[in-house]
Amino acid sequence: MTFPFRKIFFASSLLVFTLPALVSSEVELVDPVSIDRAANAMVVTADPYATEAALEILEAGGNAVDAAIAAQWVLNVVEPESSGIGGGGFFVYYDSKSKAIVTFDGREKAPARAAPKMFLDEEGNPLPFYPDRITGGLPVGVPGTLKLLKRVHERFGSGNLRFEKLFAPAIELAEEGVPVSKRLAEAIQEEEGRLRQFEASRKIFFHPDGSPLRKDDILVQKDLARTFTKIAGEGIGAFYEGEIARALVNTVKYAPVRPGFLERTDLAFYEAVERDALHGTYRGHDIFTMGPPSSGGVALIEILNILENFSLIFYGPTPDSFHLAIEAQKMAFDDRARHLGDPDFNKIPLKKLLSKDYARKKAQSIKFEEVKEMDSPAEEASLSALGNTSHISIRDSAGNLVSYTTTIEHVFGSAMVVDGWGFVLNNELTDFDAEPGFEGLSGVMPKGHVLASAVPKTLKPNAPGPEKRPRSSMCPVIIFKNGQPFLIAGSPGGSLIIPVVQEIVTNLIDFRLPLEAALSVPRFAARGSAVEVESDFLKDSGAIDNLKRRGHRFVLRKPFGNAQAIAYEKNGGTFVGVSDPRGDGSAKGT
Numbered sequence: 001m002t003f004p005f006r007k008i009f010f011a012s013s014l015l016v017f018t019l020p021a022l023v024s025s026e027v028e029l030v031d032p033v034s035i036d037r038a039a040n041a042m043v044v045t046a047d048p049y050a051t052e053a054a055l056e057i058l059e060a061g062g063n064a065v066d067a068a069i070a071a072q073w074v075l076n077v078v079e080p081e082s083s084g085i086g087g088g089g090f091f092v093y094y095d096s097k098s099k100a101i102v103t104f105d106g107r108e109k110a111p112a113r114a115a116p117k118m119f120l121d122e123e124g125n126p127l128p129f130y131p132d133r134i135t136g137g138l139p140v141g142v143p144g145t146l147k148l149l150k151r152v153h154e155r156f157g158s159g160n161l162r163f164e165k166l167f168a169p170a171i172e173l174a175e176e177g178v179p180v181s182k183r184l185a186e187a188i189q190e191e192e193g194r195l196r197q198f199e200a201s202r203k204i205f206f207h208p209d210g211s212p213l214r215k216d217d218i219l220v221q222k223d224l225a226r227t228f229t230k231i232a233g234e235g236i237g238a239f240y241e242g243e244i245a246r247a248l249v250n251t252v253k254y255a256p257v258r259p260g261f262l263e264r265t266d267l268a269f270y271e272a273v274e275r276d277a278l279h280g281t282y283r284g285h286d287i288f289t290m291g292p293p294s295s296g297g298v299a300l301i302e303i304l305n306i307l308e309n310f311s312l313i314f315y316g317p318t319p320d321s322f323h324l325a326i327e328a329q330k331m332a333f334d335d336r337a338r339h340l341g342d343p344d345f346n347k348i349p350l351k352k353l354l355s356k357d358y359a360r361k362k363a364q365s366i367k368f369e370e371v372k373e374m375d376s377p378a379e380e381a382s383l384s385a386l387g388n389t390s391h392i393s394i395r396d397s398a399g400n401l402v403s404y405t406t407t408i409e410h411v412f413g414s415a416m417v418v419d420g421w422g423f424v425l426n427n428e429l430t431d432f433d434a435e436p437g438f439e440g441l442s443g444v445m446p447k448g449h450v451l452a453s454a455v456p457k458t459l460k461p462n463a464p465g466p467e468k469r470p471r472s473s474m475c476p477v478i479i480f481k482n483g484q485p486f487l488i489a490g491s492p493g494g495s496l497i498i499p500v501v502q503e504i505v506t507n508l509i510d511f512r513l514p515l516e517a518a519l520s521v522p523r524f525a526a527r528g529s530a531v532e533v534e535s536d537f538l539k540d541s542g543a544i545d546n547l548k549r550r551g552h553r554f555v556l557r558k559p560f561g562n563a564q565a566i567a568y569e570k571n572g573g574t575f576v577g578v579s580d581p582r583g584d585g586s587a588k589g590t
């Protein structure tokens, strides 16, 4: 499908831009955009089955929290490569009655036996990221999703539907089977080599003759149905302390590839945490998002604070405004690498990083005609940006809002399924910096062992460590304007999540695009010295030449992000839901 971006942009802008727009007249989308308008409730998720399940829960008297939980379990069934009970997430909630915004941290934790040098090889070099570091037992963190959602449900569920009941749609789909989506089929193909290494994974994602499941094949997950049924019957203790915990720990400890250090005590002691919401402002809007251990919210607010010093609406989507955003992104990523990690282990200079004054100085350092050279600590990142992680945005009829991003990290996480229980384990610990010190480390480690004693002097804030949460980039947001909801959004994409969410925000607020266009236009990301771009971004050769003259270098990436968003329309009484055209999700309202 093609999307007439330029027409929409000009029709919806307040200004007429005379400079060449840095977008092609036709933006190629991966799939048709799913869009709906409503005045009562709205659900947007990465999969139509999850959206339907959430709507059923709302229909049955549940609220946005109940609906999000049911959608999460269905995503575990239909999108097992992205999220589920083997992973973790961040939940941002607006309670319409108390008008409170609360955030919950269900981030995976490193086991007690993890250590700073756990991802270095015998020579002290980081294990190659793909596939070595992300595959097998070593990168598996203690899953947080179940404890997170149990806690959110206890605090803010409607009270009309018990937690156990919310598994029902997922159990049915896992038991009866669902057609493999295009995205899941591609994910299996992409990760075939990793999945094949583990018998329990082969059993689910390959046919008995060894061929991988293809689009529209029926994916039946009896083991996962049994797991959900057991948890629904016995409570989440069955997962954290019972039979499932034992199987999970054994899967990690006795993994045929890079065994990990997880123990049953790690699971038993895990807790999800309620944290203060991170707050920032941007051109009269209030932004509420997740604070550390996610870097997503801090980086988003820092970029926006820097951009607030420039009139982006005056520049329009031209090389000038793209140059400013690229430079702002680079500076926020630099701060992210230097300062952000688990707040329970680091003193993070949050006040400074979020201050308008700090951003003003950064803005003043931007030169219009040349790029700023940075000596940032290198960014290592998963490039598979569409299929990893998932986002759920919900508005219920009472006006409660959920913005929930959930993940098992890479596509298919560690690639390991817990045998007999049918769920994929995360590789979240690879979100730690593999190289734990700022200045590099040398030294030899005995094979297969991690030396807790060999700790470098200048540990990075995101160095691996016992019971630490790896730094995330997930960035679920709820944005208000004049005290009224304005936007609920989030996206997958590893650390590309940060530019994806920021560009949606600036597309809406600065360029006044409708939500479907804000999600559709070509994306760019400056995490390091090069600018990563989707192919359509490169189509306006005049604009690209302009940016190249300033010193920008471009790297082509596959489409990134799979945002799920709800925006309120001007009258405040209706809202529009949009699922990213790069994915095959669904927005549906009532």
Ligand code: GLY
Binding pocket: 389, 407, 408, 409, 410, 428, 431, 471, 472, 473, 474, 494, 495, 497
């Ligand atoms: N694993 C993706 C993130 O936490 O940012």
